[in-house]
Amino acid sequence: MLELSSSGSVRGVSSNGHPYRDPRSTAVHPVSLGNRQQWVDSRFAPVFCTSVDNMRRFAGTAPTSPEFETKKYPPVGRSAEGEGCEARRSQRPTVPAALICRTLWQGWLRRPNHKANSVAELSNGEIIMPSLTALPSLTVLAPAALAALMIVSAPASGDAVTVWNAHAGEAAMKACIAPLDDPFHESRMYAMMHIAIHDALNAIDRRFQPYAFDKRVEPGASPEAAVAAAARDVMVPLLGQLPRELPFITQACIDASLASVEGAYTAALEALPDSPAKAQGIAVGQAAAAAIIARRATDGAVGPFLNSRCPQDTSPGKYQCTPGSPFVAFEVWGKVIPFALQDSTQFRPGPPYAVTDKAYTADYNEVKSLGGDGITTPSGRTADQTEIAYFWWESSPLKWSRIARTVSANSGFNQWQNARLFALLNMALADGYVAMSATKNHYSYWRPVTAIRAGETDGNPDTVGDPAWTPLRPTPANQDYASGHAIEGGVGAEVLQQVFGTDAVSFQDCGVKLPAASACGDPSPLLRSYTSFSQAATENAYSRILIGFHFRKSIEEGTQYGRKIGERTVTNYLQPVL
Numbered sequence: 065m066l067e068l069s070s071s072g073s074v075r076g077v078s079s080n081g082h083p084y085r086d087p088r089s090t091a092v093h094p095v096s097l098g099n100r101q102q103w104v105d106s107r108f109a110p111v112f113c114t115s116v117d118n119m120r121r122f123a124g125t126a127p128t129s130p131e132f133e134t135k136k137y138p139p140v141g142r143s144a145e146g147e148g149c150e151a152r153r154s155q156r157p158t159v160p161a162a163l164i165c166r167t168l169w170q171g172w173l174r175r176p177n178h179k180a181n182s183v184a185e186l187s188n189g190e191i192i193m194p195s196l197t198a199l200p201s202l203t204v205l206a207p208a209a210l211a212a213l214m215i216v217s218a219p220a221s222g223d224a225v226t227v228w229n230a231h232a233g234e235a236a237m238k239a240c241i242a243p244l245d246d247p248f249h250e251s252r253m254y255a256m257m258h259i260a261i262h263d264a265l266n267a268i269d270r271r272f273q274p275y276a277f278d279k280r281v282e283p284g285a286s287p288e289a290a291v292a293a294a295a296r297d298v299m300v301p302l303l304g305q306l307p308r309e310l311p312f313i314t315q316a317c318i319d320a321s322l323a324s325v326e327g328a329y330t331a332a333l334e335a336l337p338d339s340p341a342k343a344q345g346i347a348v349g350q351a352a353a354a355a356i357i358a359r360r361a362t363d364g365a366v367g368p369f370l371n372s373r374c375p376q377d378t379s380p381g382k383y384q385c386t387p388g389s390p391f392v393a394f395e396v397w398g399k400v401i402p403f404a405l406q407d408s409t410q411f412r413p414g415p416p417y418a419v420t421d422k423a424y425t426a427d428y429n430e431v432k433s434l435g436g437d438g439i440t441t442p443s444g445r446t447a448d449q450t451e452i453a454y455f456w457w458e459s460s461p462l463k464w465s466r467i468a469r470t471v472s473a474n475s476g477f478n479q480w481q482n483a484r485l486f487a488l489l490n491m492a493l494a495d496g497y498v499a500m501s502a503t504k505n506h507y508s509y510w511r512p513v514t515a516i517r518a519g520e521t522d523g524n525p526d527t528v529g530d531p532a533w534t535p536l537r538p539t540p541a542n543q544d545y546a547s548g549h550a551i552e553g554g555v556g557a558e559v560l561q562q563v564f565g566t567d568a569v570s571f572q573d574c575g576v577k578l579p580a581a582s583a584c585g586d587p588s589p590l591l592r593s594y595t596s597f598s599q600a601a602t603e604n605a606y607s608r609i610l611i612g613f614h615f616r617k618s619i620e621e622g623t624q625y626g627r628k629i630g631e632r633t634v635t636n637y638l639q640p641v642l
Contacts, residue, residue, distance in 0.1 A: 224291040224332070225261055225482040226469050231328045232257055232299060233462050239303055239321035243458040243576040245312045247552075248397050248501075251461045251494040252365055253302045255403055256356045258487040260294035262638060264352035268345075271480045272638045275487070277355035279348075286345030287479055292332035293349025299325045301357060307367050363401040370541075371395050375508065380522040381419045381515075383508045389541035398502030403491040404633040408502035411628040413621040416509045416545040425526045427615040428519070431512045432533065435612025440534040449610050453536055455575035455592055456607035460552030461493045462576065466584075467600070468560060470571050475564065484638045489559045492633040496551045496626055503625075504543035511544045512612060535612025547614045547622035553604035554626020555633075557597035562634040567596045601626075 222230075236242035236250045263277035268285045303321045306313050336342045371392040374385035385392065398408050405411075417424035436443035438450075445453070456463070468489055472482055512535065515522065519529025542548075561567045572591040574584035582590040594600040605619035614622075 222469065222473060223479045223482060224288045225258075225265075225479050225486060226472060227332075228261065228291055228295040228328075229254075229258070229465050229469060229486050231295065231325065233465060234328075235299055235303060235321045235324045236459070236462065238317065238324050239306060240312050240314065240317035241306065242462050246306075246310060247459040247461055247548075248369075248394050248497050249302075249306060249365070250459055251490065251497050252360075252400075253299060254461050254465065254490040255487070255494040256302065256360060257295050257298040258483065258490050259356045259403075260298045260349070260353040261291050262483040262487040263355065264290040264294040264349045265480050265483050267348050267352065269480070270641055272484050272640055275356070275491075275638060276359045277352040279351065281344060281348050284341050284344065285348055286336060286339075286341040289333065289336055289342045289345025290349040290352070291479070291483075292329055293346040294352045295349075296325055296329040297350050297353030298357065307369060309367055309369060360401075364399045365397070367396065369394050369396060380518070380524075381416075381510055383510050383543040384514050386511055386513055386539040386541055388538050391541055392543075393541040394497075394501055395505055395542070396501075397497060398505050400498045400501075402495040402498050404637055405495045405499060405629060408498050409506075410632075411499070411625055412503050412506070413546055413625055415507060416615070416617055416621075419515070419522050419527075420524050422526075423617070424615075425524060427617055428512070428515060428524075428527050431609050431612060431615055432516050432530070434610055435512060435535050437534045437536050437612070440532055441530070443536070445536075445610055450536075451578070451590070451592075452603055452607050453610035454578050455590075456549070456604045457537065457611060458576040460496075460549060460556065460604075461490060463573070464489065464493060464552065464556035464560075467556065467571060467573055470573065471560065471564065471569055485559075485563050488563065488634050488638055489556065491637065492555045492559050492630045493552055495629050495633065496555045497548060499625065499629060500546065500548035500551050500622075501542075503546050504548075507543065507545050509543055509545040509618075511539050512615060513539045515615075537611050537613075539613055544614055545618045545621070546625055547605065547608050547618040549608050550601075550605035550614070550619040550622030551626035551629070553601035554623040554628075555630040556626075557601035558627040558630030559634055560597045562631065567598050569597060570595050571600075573600075 232254055233242065236253070241247075241250045259275045260277070262272070263274040265287055266272055266274050267277060267279050267281050268283075268287055268290060270280060300322060303318060303325065306318055308315070333342070333346075336345075372390060374390060374392065375383055378384060400408075402408060402410075417427065433444045434449065435445075438445070465486065468485060472485060475481075477485065513533065515527075516529060516533040517531050519527040521529070557567070560569070570593070572593050574589040574591055575582075576584050578584075578590055580586070581588070592603075594603075601623055605623045608614040608619050609616060
């Protein structure tokens with residue numbers, strides 16, 4: 065396993081147990097390989113890059129390839145091509161072998177004498193690696209658990225892919241579908257836009273398998289022009305088609321969002337010199353956008369999206385329209401064709417608790433005590449718990465895309481890798497909403513606000529009702545089980561963990577719906593810190609208890625549901641071309 069010593073050098077062992085020896089130190093540091101499961105848990109397997117040729121081979125690939133367990137290239141001296149990289153991969157496709165090779169290659173290019181034949185030598189069965197301090201362009205992410213993950217910092221402004229991800233978030237906010245009201249159309253738009261961006265870039269230079277646009281163009285097309293055209297030509301028609309049936313979507317909202325996209329597109333093209341490359345880039349971006357729009361034209365994302373016929377079954381445990389919402393929202397979304405799932409029932413969890421179960425009673429009492437508004441209903445929430453409730457109270461595609469931008473900024477990912485990251489993330493998030501709607505329709509389980517107000521007549525002698533119980537925020541107009549927010553958190557954590565090759569990434573984020581002067585966009589926004597994607601997903605799910613929306617069973621099953629969706633997406637789509 066690779067580690068960083070206190071001096072910044074790499075140390076570890078090769079696959080045959082030989083220790084690494086850092087050329088800057090005479091010390092040898094043997095580390096036990098352990099068993100197979102330890103490789104999975106560590107999220108890191110040894111990667112030995114012993115030639116410049118082989119680092120170049122991996123420079124444009126991503127670290128997730130499930131087709132093979134172990135892929136070997138002969139050591140230096142045993143191959144006419146001089147290849148010498150062995151990437152031993154764990155059972156889960158999350159090992160960042162290619163990232164390490166690419167990082168070493170990028171670092172080597174920045175050295176004065178980058179034409180040398182290798183950055184590592186094979187001697188007496190030992191692999192001698194350069195120390196990190198010898199590669200000045202490399203930085204290491206905190207915390208210490210990430211010491212072995214070498215990262216090249218990206219420009220603070222981000223590349224065209226991440227910039228357009230941010231533009232899409234702006235457009236969704238201006239369209240009034242974000243940050244709260246319609247994550248369904250929002251997630252579909254993000255997914256389609258990022259698929260078009262991914263496919264356009266891979267038509268210019270095929271590094272990953274395409275999704276909808278499987279073409280290749282002549283070399284020389286501008287990637288930046290392609291990204292801008294793909295993004296614009298997906299968002300403009302989809303924003304124009306947003307359903308006016310939904311009361312919060314007005315023509316003024318749509319006009320503002322379209323102006324935002326067109327302004328960003330004009331600025332992006334004006335920054336590029338007029339040339340055949342620019343024209344070619346625009347053409348391939350437009351073609352990729354047209355391909356995904358055509359593919360999704362009959363995907364079932366059609367209304368009506370509000371069902372005013374509230375359920376009439378008032379049996380304990382059965383969903384009833386929630387206070388203030390005399391309709392059920394987005395029931396029909398369960399019929400939308402997924403991007404990556406086989407269908408909307410794949411991975412569906414088992415049923416929620418019966419209202420007479422002791423586990424249900426515990427969940428009931430938890431949300432009742434913590435989820436009240438603190439005004440009509442007393443609440444046992446701490447100040448920090450209230451902050452958590454509001455921090456995560458926003459569209460999941462908006463928040464997890466922002467988290468992905470933050471993390472990718474320190475990853476050294478190029479545009480192709482970021483295109484794949486954001487396409488996978490948003491495909492899986494979109495499928496999360498499809499699966500959520502279908503599962504909620506299937507079980508039709510009541511929300512806490514309904515359950516607690518009917519607690520005296522639910523047939524459970526251990527639940528004490530409160531007819532006036534009021535959650536911290538008004539309950540969304542759909543069923544409890546399984547929590548969509550928790551599903552989305554599981555998706556986000558799993559996709560990011562798989563793509564970056566580790567769960568232990570530290571990051572900070574802001575909240576759109578925090579109080580004035582502390583929200584995203586304010587001069588001094590409140591930031592919450594996390595040391596892993598899993599920690600963030602767990603807190604995200606817990607926030608739905610604290611805000612009074614869900615029972616614990618719903619959030620725990622939802623998170624695991626989302627992880628399965630995320631894992632399937634990364635494992636089966638947009639795979640590297642090796």
